[in-house]
Amino acid sequence: MSTTDTVQPRYVNRELSWLEFNARVLHQALRTDVPLLERLKFLCIVTSNFDEFFMVRVASVKRQIKNGDFAQCPSGIAPSTLLDQIITRTRELVEQKYRCLIDDVLPGLAAAGLVLRRPDEYASAQASFITKLFQEEIFPVLTPVRATEGQEVPYVTNLRLHAAFIVEPQRDANLISEDGEQATGKFLAIVQIPSSLDRIIFLPDEAGRVSFTLLEDVIVQHAAALFPGYRVVSHCIFRVTRDADMGVDEERDEDFVEAMEQVLAYREFSEPVRLSVSRGAGELRKILARVIGIDESEVFDKGEPLDTGALMGLTSLPGLDDLKYPRWPHYESPDVDPDESIWDSIRKRDILFHHPYESFDPVIRLLQEAASDSSVLAIKMTLYRTSGDSPVVRALEKAAEAGKQVTVLVEIKARFDEERNISWAERLERAGVIVIFGIARLKVHGKALLIVRREQHGVRRYVHLGTGNYNDKTARLYTDFGLLTASPDIAYEAGLFFNAITGYSAIPALNKLVMAPVGLKTRLLQLIDRETRRSSSDMPGRIDAKLNSLADPDVIEALYRASQAGVRVRLTIRGICMLVPGVNGLSENITVVSIVDRYLEHARVIYVHNGGAPELYASSADWMPRNLERRVELMFPIEDADARARVVAMLQLSFADTTNAHRMQPDGSYLPPSDTRTSKAIRSQEALQTIARERTRSTDVTNQKVFEVRRKAPRG
């Protein structure tokens, strides 16, 4: 990880930083204190992360090499050097991943009754089951293709699993080739593992045990059926990763979990970036590299199964709860009193939700209530990545049909989403919703909801602002903050924000709220610089922030300046961090931690001490040029004292975490957590789950220990 330069680099390269992030995810899989199926899940996530990384980032690096090999990253590394480092580190991580899968996880699962069987391990009943399955269902859909000598094979589609065979004619077979001559000699055949069939095939087994095998193993076992008259000389399984289109959305972390379900079929036949081949492929390795058109240095040897992500399906099998994390309920926020109208609750004081420790249901209920409340005049919201039958969409439909003015801003990715998402957007339109399909050249990433209601004393507006999407599924897996408020200032500015993104108005000047790309970066720099200016030896400045990525050089420089002025800067950054902490004279007052645990850390907040008048903001934006300059984002203040205290507590816990916090070193590497489960250990996510539980407890009647009895006082 460290360079051999004598001069300490000022920035960590973005790609290398990302690799360390994936290493942290892998670390979770390696931990023995994590339940087995969760470890498997993490392994799958590591795989899909790599897929995306190669498809987008590594492809980009390769293109940079082709275009002159100029260093583009602020870290100053030339793309060719970078590519070498990426490949080296990736090999290390892939090796660790497979060792873990094959030496730890699969055996562990087998011991727990979930067994992966290779063809040579089938019991006889299983073997005949498989043979029948192959003949009836698999064989009919296989299409082996002969690879012609000297020609590349573009029909190997992106990320799909394939089997490769070298076959030669059997001695006694009588084979005529196309030109009428006796066919001799070997040739290469490629068979795509059909994606229409399940990759995991469950075998009949005795009760209490689940056995499964893999589709590709079955195909390889019966390969002879594909080449009558030929003999299979060697075989392997392989996968090609190709360059994805330039217009692809890079926000991979949003799809952290959805990644399993998505098949990213962008440019199916674009430039290959990576070739993964199963071990023991022998000469096939070289042959495939040649026909695919990739350099041998970019060939990765993987254990089996390749494309580990397919195993994710195992995690949803019933009855394996002891192999998973203990269930953590999503608590109902105690600030939402079920006996009171939600509107009254919000008016009384701001309500802060901390998902997924607290349930997202109140927000959905708010929408549903707004949809059926006759005093509600209008609903406006941003919908970034939601699914067709989400309760959110249904509530909006209902509201429009009830005559309210509903305006929805929908972010649709080019091409890919058109099939999946556009149908529900059209449904909304037919119901009377004003649907805005994004803004030219800018992605709308800010998350806001505005409800206008006519009440006795006039019109009132209710606003929900958040760091996460209006997606009930991700709300159970990502940590996020959401704020419900009826503050007139914030509501007014939320209105201005919507006027701008729905096209009624030019971009407004805002005070309370901050918008990117017109002011968020400026404000951020202002906050940091003000802390720098105010910092003194008696009262040093303090900045605590939580984000998913830090990659903007201007912001990094501002933080360096802050550190040099004595400001204590603590950052908890889940993913990429290009800032180098703890370097004397540059950043000795900056500490960076990264927390990887069962929930995906996703919230974004910044806290500044401001000489005793602290300010706290939450935001939809990470600190990357992409967010700050090329997207529409929203940053909002959290002013309610209780809400603030809760967010600050979360920040404190992040920095005090000893079980899941990796600590970034000056050379860009991360020190893993000490992994102790002593009584002093602090696991921030668990502590936050406990806090959420305790908050509901304090209003719970069953917690009483003594009855309040009505009677005459006893006589002594």
Next chain:
Amino acid sequence: MSDSARSEIAAVIDIGSTAIRLVVAQLGETGEWERLDRAARPVPLGRDVFMSGSLSRESMQQAITILTGFRELLHGWQVPDNAVRVIATSAIRESRNRDTFLDRVLVRTGLKVEIIEGIEENHLTFLAVQHAVAPMKARFSRANSMIIEVGGGTTEIMLLKRGKMVAAHSLRIGTVRMEQEVRPMWSSGDQIEEYMRENIRVSQELLNSELPLGRIKYFVAVGGDARHVAHAVGVKEEEHYWSISRKDFDRYLDELQDRTVDEIVRVNNVTYNEAEGLVPALTVYRLFLEETTADELIVPDVSIREGVLMRFALGSEWAVERQFYGQVVASADNLARRYQYDEAHSRHVTDLALSIFDQLQDEHAMDRHSRMLLEVAGILHDIGTYIRASGHHKHGQYIVQNSEIFGISRDDLRIISNVIRYHRKALPNSSHVAFVALRREQRMQVLKLASLLRIADALDRGHAQRIRSVRTEIVGGDVILHCDYSGDISIERYGFDSKANMFEEVFGLNAIIS
């Protein structure tokens, strides 16, 4: 207004020279408002009109698109159609094809556009400003102040002496209007300033004659450009206005003058539209500010739109006028003073006329607005003598018709000037073009008011205020004017009959002095 919710929602759309702006507000009964929503989109209407005289097809189309969007926005607030006011100022007002535009807007959006005159812009802005700087009211009443708004087509200026309106003007100086001439000089901020200084000199001299600018202590700058500076370097004093020190203002403008428009967009974080007009507008403010002794600029957080909202909230015309009734009278007083009128006589005649007006309310059935017109007419009825005593009623008509009086619309001016015309000598007939051009109800107004004025004027024929007050009594077909007098009122008696002839014709009653 309905009897339902205490407060209701109203909206104002303002079609200006550089943009179309919208405000949605919740209104209280006594004119307070709470801003609920706001939107604005640029469209170069002023540029079209000030350059070529008419609106281009593209601009009209753009405007209609924006208005359609606003309509949708209003629909979300469920603002009833009758609570939406659409106004248009100088750009539309001066365009040759404005009627086509108005018609097209009506057809395509259902919105009815009201074109307001320059002087009415003053009126509405004043309403809003007064509300915004209410905390400073006491201070304003002790010193002189100037309210100035530099727009795309015009600059509205109001001068107040110890809180009382002394002059109100709409000058044809505007950022868009000047832009065509100023554009080639853009590189040098000093040159622009010099050029504008020359242009403004005449106006400054006019204003100076009404109130010495050097004695102005409070400088109230209204408008988006002023608000921009306030946001940047001002201090929010109270809920509705900022204060900018003169030094900070000068420094800010100096910085701007050194930048190109593109730089301003980037550095000062404004749109291109706003950046173009910023330096010219601020330069005009500066040129006027320099003439005063004000050491700070007061920038209220309001515009003409809030004035329209307030007018709508207050409902009846009279309630609105009560707000600035005193200003109207003061403005008329000041105009009269310029023409060296006999203040004692005019004031007395006015008082008498108003007294008779009030007492004969049942006979004439005219409203408070008409009463105000009568008052103004009374104050100004003799100013024509400045030109010549003979025919001074006609001279007075001409002067008033072509003057600017705060709070008096063009229509009202027509009425007042006619009333002055007929305060003596001949009665109206079909050859009097100015009279004939009035609508029927306006003619009735003139006839009634003029007859009252004539009588009142007759009661002070001697210009000595000998008849102190009058009590009317209706007996049969006569109105008896019981006069409380001192001294010899034979002069007054003498000419009375001839002056009372109009009264008889109009009211069918004989007026008799007793």
